[in-house]
Amino acid sequence: MSVEEILTRDFATLPEVIHEQAKERPDQDVLVDARRTLSYAGLDALMDRIAAALQRDGVANKDVAAVCATTSVEYGATFLGILRAGAAVAPLAPSSTPESLVMMLNDSGAKVFFLDKGVADALAGVADQIKARRVALDGSDAGLAFESWLAPEGAKPAPVSVEPNQAFNIIYSSGTTGTPKGIVQPHAMRWGQIRRGVYPAGSVTMVSTPLYSNTTLVSFLPTVSNGGTAVLMPKFDAEQFLKLSEKHRATHAMLVPVQYRRIMERPDFDSYDLSSYVMKFSTSAPFSPEVKADVLKRWPGGLIEYYGMTEGGGSCGLVAHEHPDKLHTVGRPLPGHDIRLIDENGKEVPQGEIGEVVGRSGAMMVGYHNQPGKTAEAEWYSPDGLRFIRTGDVGRFDEDGFLTLMDRKKDMIISGGFNIYPSDLEAELATHPAVLESAVVGVPSEKWGETPVAFVVLRQGKSATADEIMAYVNGKVGKTQRLADLMLVDTLPRSHIGKILKRDLRDGYKGKALA
Incomplete structure (x- = not known):
């Protein structure tokens, strides 16, 4: 059955499609990083060796294997090889606390844990609590070396039967604060994303967010299934992103808003040849209209913003190049x-x-x-x-x-019985010429219950005092919305996918005592 025929089916699995891609385009590059390149035929064979090794180690259909490492060709192949064994993937964030990582590993029930030296060093104090067999993707002493662990060349795993509602991956919603929740996404959900047809054969997709993020997977998985090439960045850097985009003639990218802002702020942006771009995407965090407009004006290709959750449910899409008024x-x-x-x-x-x-x-x-x-x-x-x-x-x-x-509902501020939406205040702050970005949170107040406080990052080369900016905003909003305090900060705390961590701002507020 051809790839085209498989993609018309109501349900199939990602490993099936990649196997057929390896027959139709064996020599085409599919995974690229700074160290190595893997073709579709090479990926298919490596997935077989990974799946066979997992089955050898007792990982059965519907079991779980975990990955926590820097993005690489080996990481991408391992993710896909786990699926070929019929197991679910638990991709974990290296930025999580050691205690959270242990909790997530144990909660997922992972039998094998793929990691690298950086993660192993972070886990040194709790290593005795890890039950899973450890395999080092980078060949370090973090576990059994990946090449040694693999099944022999030519090995084939036992075939498995995968059901539509079977777990494809378990993505944990938090690893830095709070108790992580494992979001179980089924194969049917991922199959629907693959069949959207947004990443056609021959696409070259820049992958600059971590592979443990759903933001990345909704871009990475359709690329490798539909006959494209994924260019993997271990860590985002705006200059390197632009250089790689030009070098590989990138056609697609999924970026979070803060990455767009950093790219567009580069004074040399217009010197790069980005004419190969067909479509760019964004999700995961609020995307300012001003930056969207700048992307549309100066970056070739279309721009689509997606709104949705890792948990799924309903999603919205803004085809920005068709609706510049929205x-x-x-x-x-x-x-x-x-x-x-x-x-x-x-x-x-x-x-x-x-x-x-x-x-x-x-x-x-x-x-x-x-x-x-x-x-x-x-x-x-x-x-x-x-x-x-x-x-x-x-x-x-x-x-x-x-x-x-x-x-966010939890971020809405209720002050003296009035609902205050931080986004309204942040929109007013954005109109001040010295303000680069801001975040408004509610903090306890003896008089009002809660009251709004702003945290502001200034534009490079611009100056303004906190009192000046606060007076500016308070002169433009209603009495019940007025800021009680404003703090100038160098940066705003963010998650690995660019979301501002308002909880950290609330918890760390050390400003004036608010009546």
Whole structure:
């Protein structure tokens, strides 16, 4: 069966498609990093050796193997080889605390743990708590060397039968603060993403976010399944990204908003030949209309912003190059996606009113691994019994059906009984000529319960005092919205995919005592 025929099926698996790609385009590069390049034939053979070694080590269909390492060709091949064995992949963030990594490893039930020296060094104090067999992807002493661990060349794994609702991967929602939740995404969910056809054969995709992130996987997986080439960056650097894009004639990229901003800020941006680009994507964090407009103006190819969750549910897409008047939105629901807004009592709100975003589609998590209570909290059922996933985001649909996000529900500030949306204040801060970026959080107040405080990063070469900026904003907003304090900071704390960590700002606030 040809690749084209497989991709028309209602369900197939990623390893099946790659096997057929290896027959149709054996010599085409599929995985590229700074050290080595792997062809489709080479990837298919390596996946077989990985899967056979996993089965040799007792990893059966529906078991789990974990990966925690820097992005590399070996990482990409291992992720795919685990799938060929019928096991689910638990990709873990190296930035997690050692205690969180141990918790995630044990929670996932991983039988084999692929890592590198950097992760092994971080885990030195808790290594005795790791039950899984350790394999070092970088050939270090972090575990059994990858090349030694592999099954012999030519080895073939025992065939496995994979069901649509079987776990494809378990992505943990947090590894730095709080208790991580394992989001179980099924094969059917990933198959739907692969079949979108956004990354056609011959695509060259820049992969500059970590492979343990769902943001990356929704770009990486369709690229390698559909006959493209993935150029892997171990760590994002704006200059290196531009150089690699030019060198490899990149056609596609998935970037988070902060990466776009850093790229567009480079004074030499216009000197790079980016004419090969067909489409660029963004997701995971708020994307300022100003940066979107700059990308559309100066970077060849289209721009699409996706809004959704790792848990799945409903997603929206903003085809920015077709709707330059809607850059303040995250677009309209994708085909087959049902997005609704509900109030605090779980009732749908009328069009034009603000509510929590809930969504439903063919791409939905099975649930949180070993946490049925948390799974139930994340679900909302419509009056006719349809299952939706709650996002925790607050938004509003306009008259054209475009969704404007306000804030995370948990980030909304209730001050003296009034709802204050941090995004409104951040939008006003963005109009000050000295402000590069900002984040507004609610902090405790004896008088109001909560009150807004802003954290501001200044533009390079610009100067302004905190009092000047605060007076500027407070003169433009309503009395109940006024900032109680403003702190100038060098940077804002961010997650590995660029989300501002507002919890860190709230917890670390050491400003004035607020009455």
